[in-house]
Amino acid sequence: MMERAEDLRLSLSLSSPLIAPRTHHVAMLFHAPPEKRFLEMPLLPAAKRSEVVAAEEERAGLRGGGGSDEEDGGCGIDGSRKKLRLSKDQSAVLEDSFREHPTLNPRQKATLAQQLGLRPRQVEVWFQNRRARTKLKQTEVDCEFLKRCCETLTEENRRLQKEVQELRALKLVSPHLYMNMSPPTTLTMCPSCERVSNTNNNSSAAADRRGISTSTAAAGSSVVDTAADGGILCHRPIAVRPQQS
DNA sequence: GTTCCGTACGGGATTACATCA
DNA sequence: CTTGATGTAATCCCGTACGGA
Secondary structure, eight states: OHHHHSHHHHHHHHOSSSSOOOOOGGGGGGTTTTTHHHHTHHHHHHHHHHHHHHHHHHHHHHTTTTTTHHHTTTOOSOOOOOOOOOOHHHHHHHHHHHHHHHOHHHHHHHHHHHHHHHHHHHHHHHHHHHHHHHHHHHEEEEEHHHHHHHHHHHHHHHHHHHHHHHHHHHHOOHHHHHHHSSSOOTEEEEEETTEEGGGGGGHHHHHHHTTHHHHHHHHHHHHHHHHSSSSOOOOOOOOOOOOOO
């Protein structure tokens, strides 16, 4: 399942013209942990931010010897955000780790950060984005799946309506023949409302045939019942043989 | 110049924990 | 001592900005 998801290309657009005004949590600067403090001080000049981060990480012992801004993904002197591209090796390690646990505990985060020469915040962000990508892909897969379900059910609905129409016509034209015909394997009658429906209204049976979830199948069956008979059918199908006279 | 993807960020929501009346 | 209210920290997700291929 996940392999299938991984194969799909992302196609949904997340962009929107809405631009949220950015505000700052000044208070948090004094209480947040080092990496959080860095995040919450975007008004500081970039160079100053790098200094603070370096100092904090030095104190925390998270910084590898001789780590440069380049390696740390720091910002440029001009204040522009410096986009770092993680190396193939870094990405591979993160991917492996993600496959093991999609979420990180603080220790794992710190260990990974140290191992890869990244800030813990970068590791955290990478995992957040990775989870978001996974979710997006899964949503696409689900969407495709439901679309196919819908098409299948629509087709089946058409077929069943036609079948019902034919049976009604036959009953009108030659009731004798109708009563003597062998029971249609796919039709059942609800004992309470005495309406005929398809045996495979049994949700699980229908689901088995189509390979879709039971709830989806049940929803599809309701559509069939309502459309064909103009009423609500009970969902306890019982095989019924036309009475022999 | 445009598009897409990956990285980074801000902010809201939630949860756990500490403190205090 | 217990309990409810309140504050704080940590973390997650969502929406978005932005750099680079």
